[in-house]
Amino acid sequence: MNDKVSHNYSFSYNLTPAPAAEKEDELIAFDDCLEFPLPGQRVLIRSKHSDKQAIVTQDVAYSLRLRQTFRSLPEHILHVAQHIPELAEEPQDIRQVLQSIRQAGLMLSARDKAQSLRPAAEFQPVAQSLCFCILTCDRSASLSRLLDSMATTHSFDANNRYYVIDDSREQRNREHNRQLCRKFSAAQNLDLKYFGTEAQDQLLMQLKTTLPEHAKGLDFLLGRYPDDPTIASYGRSRNWGLLLGAGRKLLLIDDDILFQRVEPPQPGVGINFSSQSRGAAFFRSDDEWRALYNTDTADPSANALTTVLGTSLEESLQLFAIDALSQNALRDLL
Incomplete structure (x- = not known):
């Protein structure tokens, strides 16, 4: 090892036969471990899921935190070398x-x-x-565009609930959004409920009257800033959605999207699990993404999404008729 970083490490664990040498393409990741500092710049690492443990130096413990995503051994070595430049010339030590x-x-x-x-x-x-809850805040034009796209792609069902949860600061925007809901309800022959500040304040008061011991918590989750109600509080709209959707499968919809599904430009292979909250694809023109539009699968809330929503992993695999997963399905999982 070089002089800048010392990697003298020792291990304490139950003696078992050593596993077979890793295949270079096998995906592995460091277990989720608790860390306990020890004298001499050492650390006891202990698995949260088993009795396995080891004693390592602090720098080794740090490098292990970089290996909690499933990667092949060569990928782990490269990843550590990129994040710890002092080890770039020490792949065998890694x-x-x-x-x-x-x-x-x-x-x-x-x-x-x-x-x-x-x-x-x-x-x-x-x-x-x-239960469909559309979240909007001072963006009437965006809300109108979203509703127009829903009218084109979505098959409205009288058994479902539809809400617009309005957190707009401006009175004129609130009134405009209320009118949008009325016109849309009449055009689609459904009840798109407008849930604005008046309805929110009224329901919050009823909840606090019924549950006075939880009044402070209800204000925190559902109330506005009392000193300045013009301050945006985006989390409260989602909390209202959770409450309004109680007992149903809930879809929270931001107002700045088009309610339509397009085929991904790079179709995936099979199912994979990821710790990333979302993926993104970028297009050079409207024509490019519109070419991926399929009228038969345009409704993003139809078929697989709402069927799988709320099921366990094992139930989802059964619905998709997947008998076994490959290791690559877990590659992006942290």
Whole structure:
């Protein structure tokens, strides 16, 4: 090792036969561990899911935190070298640490985890009504565009509930949004409920009267800023949505989208799980993304989404007729 970073490490663990050497394409990740500082700049790392543990130096503990995403061994080595420049010329030392931690039982195998996930033996989804909550705040033009797209792509169902939760600061925007709901309800022959500040304040008062011991918490979750009601409080709209959708599958919809589904420009292969909250695709023109539009699958709330929504992982695998997952399905999972 170089002089800048010391990687003298020792291990404490139950002696078991060493696992077979890792295949270069096998995806592994460092287990979720508790850390306990010890004298001599050492750290006891202990799995949260088993009795496996090891004693390592602080710098090794730091490098292990960089390995909690499933990657192949060469990818882990490259990732650590990129984040710890002092180790860029020490790939064999990084490899040795990984192999030692693996022998201590503190590295997880994506293949083993994927094989443990099996579809539910028998499962039939139960039809359940939905609650659509559109969240808007001083963007009447965006709300109008969203409703126009829903009129084109969505099959409205009288068994579902539809709300516009308005957190607008300006009175003129609130009135405009109320009129949009009335016109849309009449045009689509449905009840698109406008849930604005008056309805919110009234329901909040009823809740506080019924549950006075929780008045402070209700104000925090659902109330406006009393000193300045013009301050935006975006989280409260989502909390109202959770309350209005109680007992139903809930879809929260931002007002700045088009309610339509397009095929991804780069279709994925099978199912994968990710810790990323979202993915993005960018297009050079409207024509480019419109070419991916399919009228048969335009409604983003139809079929797979609302059927799978609320099911367990095992039930979802059964619905998609997936008997087994590959290790690559967990590649992006943290």
